[in-house]
Amino acid sequence: xxxxxxxxxxxxxxxxxxxxxxxxxxxxxxxxxxxxxxxxxxxxxxxxxxxxxxxxxxxxxxxxxxxxxxxxxxxxxxxxxxxxxxxxxxxxxxxxxxxxxxxxxxxxxxxxxxxxxxxxxxxxxxxxxxxxxxxxxxxxxxxxxxxxxxxxxxxxxxxxxxxxxxxxxxxxxxxxxxxxxxxxxxxxxxxxxxxxxxxxxxxxxxxxxxxxxxxxxxxxxxxxxxxxxxxxxxx
Amino acid sequence: xxxxxxxxxxxxxxxxxxxxxxxxxxxxxxxxxxxxxxxxxxxxxxxxxxxxxxxxxxxxxxxxxxxxxxxxxxxxxxxxxxxxxxxxxxxxxxxxxxxxxxxxxxxxxxxxxxxxxxxxxxxxxxxxxxxxxxxxxxxxxxxxxxxxxxxxxxxxxxxxxxxxxxxxxxxxxxxxxxxxxxxxxxxxxxxxxxxxxxxxxxxxxxxxxxxxxxxxxxxxxxxxxxxxxxxxxxx
DNA sequence: CAATTAAATGATTTATGCTCATCATTTATG
DNA sequence: CATAAATGATGAGCATAAATCATTTAATTG
Numbered sequence: 025x026x027x028x029x030x031x032x033x034x035x036x037x038x039x040x041x042x043x044x045x046x047x048x049x050x051x052x053x054x055x056x057x058x059x060x061x062x063x064x065x066x067x068x069x070x071x072x073x074x075x076x077x078x079x080x081x082x083x084x085x086x087x088x089x090x091x092x093x094x095x096x097x098x099x100x101x102x103x104x105x106x107x108x109x110x111x112x113x114x115x116x117x118x119x120x121x122x123x124x125x126x127x128x129x130x131x132x133x134x135x136x137x138x139x140x141x142x143x144x145x146x147x148x149x150x151x152x153x154x155x156x157x158x159x160x161x162x163x164x165x166x167x168x169x170x171x172x173x174x175x176x177x178x179x180x181x182x183x184x185x186x187x188x189x190x191x192x193x194x195x196x197x198x199x200x201x202x203x204x205x206x207x208x209x210x211x212x213x214x215x216x217x218x219x220x221x222x223x224x225x226x227x228x229x230x231x232x233x234x235x236x237x238x239x240x241x242x243x244x245x246x247x248x249x250x251x252x253x254x255x256x257x258x259x
Numbered sequence: 260x261x262x263x264x265x266x267x268x269x270x271x272x273x274x275x276x277x278x279x280x281x282x283x284x285x286x287x288x289x290x291x292x293x294x295x296x297x298x299x300x301x302x303x304x305x306x307x308x309x310x311x312x313x314x315x316x317x318x319x320x321x322x323x324x325x326x327x328x329x330x331x332x333x334x335x336x337x338x339x340x341x342x343x344x345x346x347x348x349x350x351x352x353x354x355x356x357x358x359x360x361x362x363x364x365x366x367x368x369x370x371x372x373x374x375x376x377x378x379x380x381x382x383x384x385x386x387x388x389x390x391x392x393x394x395x396x397x398x399x400x401x402x403x404x405x406x407x408x409x410x411x412x413x414x415x416x417x418x419x420x421x422x423x424x425x426x427x428x429x430x431x432x433x434x435x436x437x438x439x440x441x442x443x444x445x446x447x448x449x450x451x452x453x454x455x456x457x458x459x460x461x462x463x464x465x466x467x468x469x470x471x472x473x474x475x476x477x478x479x480x481x482x483x484x485x486x487x488x489x490x491x492x493x494x
Numbered sequence: 495c496a497a498t499t500a501a502a503t504g505a506t507t508t509a510t511g512c513t514c515a516t517c518a519t520t521t522a523t524g
Numbered sequence: 525c526a527t528a529a530a531t532g533a534t535g536a537g538c539a540t541a542a543a544t545c546a547t548t549t550a551a552t553t554g
Contacts, residue, residue: 039532060321064511074534079512086295140375180449183434188423191430195422214415218453274501298541309503314543501550508543519532524525 046071046081051092055134059089059141093142096135097155100128104162114175115220117166122193122212129197130207136194160186170220178219185219281306281316286327290369294324294376328377331370332390335363339397349410350455352401357428357447364432365442371429395421405455413454424450 049071053062064085068075082088107124108117129136142153163186170176178185196211284305288297299320303310317323342359343352364371377388398421405411413420431446 063509075511076513076535077533080532085511137375140372178453181445184427184431184446184449187430187434188427191426191428192419192423193426195426195429196419199418199422210416211419214419218413299543300541310542311504311544312502315501320542495554497553499550499552501548503546503548505546506544509541511538511540513536513538515534515536517532517534519530521528521530523528 042071042073043081046073046078046088047092047095050088051096051135054089054092054138059138089138090142093135093139093153094155096132096138097153097159101155101159101162103128104159108162108166114166114170114173115216118170118216118219119212121163121166122189122215123207125190126193126197126212127207129194130200133197133201136197160190163189175220177221189215189219277306277308278316281308281313281323282327282330285323286331286370289324289327289373294373324373325377328370328374328388329390331367331373332388332394336390336394336397338363339394343397343401349401349405349408350451353405353451353455354447356398356401357424357450358442360425361428361432361447362442364429365435368432368436371432395425398424410455420454424454 046067050062050067053066053070056062057066062085064078065075067088068078071078078088082091104121104124108120110117112120139153139156164182167176167182167185176185180188192215193211196208200206200208281302285297285302288301288305291297292301299313300310302323303313306313313323317326339356339359343355345352347355374388374391399417402411402417402420411420415423427450428446431443435441435443
């Protein structure tokens, strides 16, 4: 029994290894030739298996592409979690996350592009890209902690802050790629500064100034911070 | 000769009319069935022409898709130019542009989605989407004027500001669609306020007015506002 | 009204995603 | 250990749809 189970396990391992091989091959060819330019035969050849075998692992080309993208984002999530050091102050952590994300977008621009082709054929349920959700959760947790500590000064519902962060970075990555430029430090700095210490604006800024000038107690400010925390958790 | 020229012109007009018909048919079918789900035969049928005729007007399916997207953005540019009234103060203009853009993204979400499939097969020159460039120029001109007048408080390079604006709005549109929600006024307000100095009217103004009336401190009023916001979200 | 040019057609060709009958390998059984 | 059953792998063949092109039809010209 022990032997048979061992055999079974090594069998399963072989299957998983083959799945990884297929995924790696598919990623490479998709990136290299574009989705439409990729033939299933190409992927099979690169993975060194028969064409029909692909369909034992994935229902069709679309499902394979979907899996490629999911694996990519899952991997990215892992990297993001490692890139952020929770011991550091909030500003550093945000900086790390933003830098990591922009870096990833630039270095793997083509793979990111596959994401837009991976949404399932319309019809069928909300089987939207799950891993992306896991990815942004890294950001969400960071912001929630920062909000609890009252360090986030850009007062926005969490979802707006999230879309600002990722939307800005992704569009910027596209611009930088288009111009043939690389990583832009000023962009990251501006983004972090905007979220943590926005330029004086509106009542918020006036209030802050007033507080500083008139030496108002921190208690009232603390109340505001707590309220923001609650508000963001609700949205 | 006049007659012949007239004839020739009406001929050209007929061709252009047919081209419009094809484009409209293609847009409808692409949106309805998805790019992959669309057969050239479907488009031909909808445009009431033979399949082969399509290839007299467009080199292939990809080129047709490309043209559909270009026409869409060109049309959107026209709408944006009309939506913004240059006589109004900067704040109103930005508000109009942001509202128009978010509205367009939401109402024509599927067409916008086609944009990501319209980049030409890789290889071949920088024939990137031109009309999008024309579209963002509306924003650029607005910002340049605002900068000259010193009305822009968010000091960023133009390209960063542009990517912030469009990136945030597009990601937000996706979020709103995913949640099945519609136009979000607070998003627009926050975006405009972030870029410009505090408003003289709107939510901020109401608060300021109330401040003046009740002679309450800004801080206390801010607390009241936040409580109201929370209250609304809970109901 | 020929004659010439341009436009339109759709049967045919070509390409490729996917299926399935067959073969190979692994696991279960007496 | 032998044999049966189950699972995995294969690639020739099928079906679908994009693109082509010889042919027909329509428009333009002198």
